[in-house]
Amino acid sequence: MERRKSRYYKPKVNHFLEWSRKQDLNKYSNLQLMEIRKGFDENLTREQIQVYAVPELNPVQMEEARTGFRSGLTIEEVQNYADPKFEAPQMHEIREGLARRLDVSLYANTAFDMNQMQQIRTALQSGLSSSRVSRFAESRISADQMLVIFDGMEQGLSDDQIALYADPKFNSGQMWEIRKGIESGLTDDQIRSYADDKYDEFQMADLRSAYEMGMPEDRVRLMTDPALDSRQMWEVLLGLEKGLTNEQIAEFAKPELSIEEMQKIRSSYKVESEAPIRTKEETDLERELSEEIDF
Numbered sequence: 001m002e003r004r005k006s007r008y009y010k011p012k013v014n015h016f017l018e019w020s021r022k023q024d025l026n027k028y029s030n031l032q033l034m035e036i037r038k039g040f041d042e043n044l045t046r047e048q049i050q051v052y053a054v055p056e057l058n059p060v061q062m063e064e065a066r067t068g069f070r071s072g073l074t075i076e077e078v079q080n081y082a083d084p085k086f087e088a089p090q091m092h093e094i095r096e097g098l099a100r101r102l103d104v105s106l107y108a109n110t111a112f113d114m115n116q117m118q119q120i121r122t123a124l125q126s127g128l129s130s131s132r133v134s135r136f137a138e139s140r141i142s143a144d145q146m147l148v149i150f151d152g153m154e155q156g157l158s159d160d161q162i163a164l165y166a167d168p169k170f171n172s173g174q175m176w177e178i179r180k181g182i183e184s185g186l187t188d189d190q191i192r193s194y195a196d197d198k199y200d201e202f203q204m205a206d207l208r209s210a211y212e213m214g215m216p217e218d219r220v221r222l223m224t225d226p227a228l229d230s231r232q233m234w235e236v237l238l239g240l241e242k243g244l245t246n247e248q249i250a251e252f253a254k255p256e257l258s259i260e261e262m263q264k265i266r267s268s269y270k271v272e273s274e275a276p277i278r279t280k281e282e283t284d285l286e287r288e289l290s291e292e293i294d295f
Contacts, residue, residue, distance in 0.1 A: 016040040019049070031059035039066050051075055056084040064091040071099050080108055089114035097121045103130045106137045115143035123150035132159070136166055144172035152179055164191055173201030181208045193217070193224070202230035210237050222246060227255035235262040243271045 016037045025033065032055070039049040044066070052065035065082040073095070081094035093114055097104040107120040116139065123133045128150065136149050149166045157179075165178035174197065181191045186208070194207035203226065210220045215237075223236035232255065239249045244266070252265035 015046075019046070019053075027055040029059070032057075032062060035059050035062035035066060039069070042066070042070060044069050048075060048078075051078055052082050054082075054084070057082065058088070060088040061086070061091060064088055064095055068095045068098070071095075073098055080104065085110050087114065090117055093117035093121050097124070100125055106130060106134055109139075111139035112137075113143070116141075116146060119143050119146035119150060123153070126150075126154050128153055135159075138168075140168050141166075142168075142172065145170070145175060148172050148175040148179060152182075155183075157182065164188070164195060169197045170195075171201065174199075174204055177201050177204035177208055181211070184208075184212055186211050190217070193220070198226040200230070203228075203233055206230055206233040206237055210240065213237075213241065215240055219246070222249050222253055225253070225255065228253065229255075231259050232257075232262060235259060235266060239266050239269075242266070242269075244269050 019036070019040070020033075028036070036049060036053045039052070048069045051069075052062045057065070061082070061084070065078050068078040068082075077098045078095075080098065081091045086094070090110070090113070094104050094108045094117070097107070102121060102124040104121075106124070107117045112120070120133060120137050123146070124130065132153060133150070136146060141149070145166075145168065149162060152162050152165075161182050164182060165175045170178065178191060178195045181194070190211045194204050199207065207220065207224065210223065219240050222240065223233045228236065232253075236249060236253045239252070248269050252262045254262075257265075
């Protein structure tokens with residue numbers, strides 16, 4: 001017996017099928033069509049789907065656009081990033097910023113890679129003002145450098161203090177060493193004496209340590225030759241800590257000497273009250289443990 005259909009029965013409309021009949025499906029891959037179909041299944045409007053139903057967008061890019069609509073973004077907002085010029089990870093960072101009502105105009109630019117975008121978004125998300133973030137939202141500043149800069153802002157450093165190290169000529173390691181000097185209370189003059197790109201981050205760490213030990217500037221100057229590598233600088237610092245005279249230190253503060261030769265000359269000098277000499281490794285470990293405790 002044939003089942004009679006209720007007069008109120010309406011067959012479910014397959015909107016994806018209707019859409020597909022009007023398209024050249026050869027332009028799309030199966031994965032792209034799957035993303036478009038998901039949009040219809042999630043009851044997105046045709047206008048919303050049309051924003052990302054673009055053959056130039058790969059399936060992951062389409063997913064970023066579709067996810068934007070699902071999270072409540074408007075067509076205009078999704079159009080800000082649903083563009084083939086952005087890679088999917090870049091789209092993700094812009095979408096996350098829009099969802100949090102951040103000023104994405106600071107980083108919605110292909111000049112930034114996904115990691116730079118993430119640092120700018122995270123800085124804005126932490127509550128830093130757009131005006132402060134925009135000063136260092138530059139493509140020539142790497143994501144690692146941005147991390148040191150924006151984290152310094154979050155920790156309460158002033159713009160003048162940030163300016164001491166927020167220069168692209170410094171790599172992130174050098175920036176960290178300059179920032180550590182600021183946070184340990186060194187004077188601007190002391191910081192500027194080693195905040196120079198002729199020193200690598202390890203040499204900077206040695207010079208910073210000298211000031212933090214309370215060495216006067218004329219003594220620190222004995223180890224400022226950039227031709228001395230970090231371990232050689234450390235040998236000079238050990239001589240300073242031991243209380244050797246400037247003339248004695250000058251005998252072994254020479255770039256052409258090996259570490260062993262420097263140690264031999266330094267050890268040959270005796271002082272009345274000699275403090276125990278720490279190795280660079282011991283001091284580095286002490287510094288790391290101190291930073292972990294502070295954290």
